[in-house]
Amino acid sequence: MIRIKARAPTARAAVLPTLWGAVAVAYKFGCPLAQQDGLGARIATSAVFFAVGTGLIFHVRRALLRELRQVRRVARAAQSVVLRPLPPRLDGLNIAAAQLSADRGAIIGGDLYEAIATEHGVRVVMGDVRGHGLAALGTVAAVLGSFREAAHDEPELEGVLRRLERALARHLRERARAEHPANGGPDPDHPVAEEFVTVLLLELDGEGELRALNCGHPWPYVLSGTGVEPLTRAEPLPPLGPFPLPSALQAHPCGRLRPGDSLVLFTDGVEDARDGQGRFFSLPDVLRRAGREHPVPPQTVLRTVFTALLHHTAGSPSDDMALLVLRNDRTTACSHLLGARGSARATTDGPQPTTHR
Incomplete structure (x- = not known):
């Protein structure tokens, strides 16, 4: 605390x-x-x-x-601990991320992101807590803290998501008891019972293959030499909090991120941003302008998108916004090496489930 x-x-x-x-x-x-x-x-x-x-x-x-x-x-200081800066390079990937709070003068918002290199591949989380500002800080800390442990401990992405669900439920129970200790238990009419978090989990293996689990979060865009396309159009699960996860979870295969291609993750505050006439912000159009010269550095994508966002909202966004750009800078030889390392670990650890591969 x-x-x-x-x-x-x-x-x-x-x-x-x-x-x-x-x-x-x-x-x-x-x-x-x-x-x-x-x-x-x-x-x-x-x-x-x-x-x-x-x-x-x-x-x-x-x-x-x-x-x-x-x-x-x-x-x-709190932001540097809870939402720590991401490394510029991670396991052959070029990464840049930033967030913008809707509260004027605030530094911490309700958006969260993290990227970690593990023995199971590079794992990324992007999330959005209901509400914004300092009120959402505790929930952000609970979800990120759980992800940073589960990303290393859980061999499958499904296990990571279940860990996040348990951490969020525990945090909301403790918060409800702290705010109303006389109740002795969760109150369905209490505002805490209405809290939820949208979460997107991604896993990128050594060969660039992507797997994802999505709980109510916008799907990212793939920025390549041929244009801008959504990563997938699969229907996401409900957000964490109001409803339990299904008993059978299956990570969704999302294809391969080729060398030089970028993955643009964002929170819904980006595409929900409106101008003075009520028009929504068109993120794909801005990404196309940013990606005219392929490959484009992630820092350039961030700068272009945030500049366009501030211009679109006249400098007064109504919701928190976060972007994370991940570019595959691995060469073909490097990708084969990382894939061989992953295969060697799988052989050492014994047979692994292959139903989702």
Whole structure:
């Protein structure tokens, strides 16, 4: 848990307001000019009290700005722990990611993403918590913490998703008890019972083959030399939270990410962004402009999309937005080597299920 400790007012902080107040009182009751009823005396008295009031306002303003800077430093530290920066290169992949909060001045939103190289392949998660801002931070931390462990521990993608579901359910139960300890159990009418998270899980093996599990999240786009296409048009599962996962889960094969091609993951705040006339943001059109020169660096894709988004929304997005761009920079020889390493591990560990391959 991250706590922001408020500092008690110190004697030093109270010196200036006390001094200003003492000057005002001393002037009112000790200065002969303040006792006179003439116009000049009244103007002088008003000027003194105006100066004292202005000084107090500026002092309070400076104190509030100092506290605001301190809170923002804490928020940046929290973001670096919860939503840590992704490495620029990961197992032969070029990666770039960024997020934009809908709360003006906020640093942390309700979107989450992570990419991890494991012995089972590179595993990626992209998610969107209901709501935005600091209220969603606890849920983001619970889901990401579970993914970072399960991605290494679970040999199949289905096991990773079930771990995320259990972590989210445990977090929501604990949050409900903390907010209403007298209830003693989950309340279906409590707002926590309506929380949900959309989650997209991807697994990329050494040969570039993609497998995915999608719980209510937008499918990513593939940016290649031939254009922009959705990764797949399969129907996703419901979001995590309101409904349990089906007893039989099967990861969806999504084809192969060829060398030089990019995968663009995003949250629904991107395509749901509207301009002043209510028109939705067209992400595929922006990606086509960004990918005219193939292959395009992921950092260029991010910069192009976020610039277009801010222009489309006039700098005031109504929802959190996150993008993760992953480009396959593996050569053919490198891909064969990674595939051989994966086959050797599978042989060492014994026979593995092949129903989803």
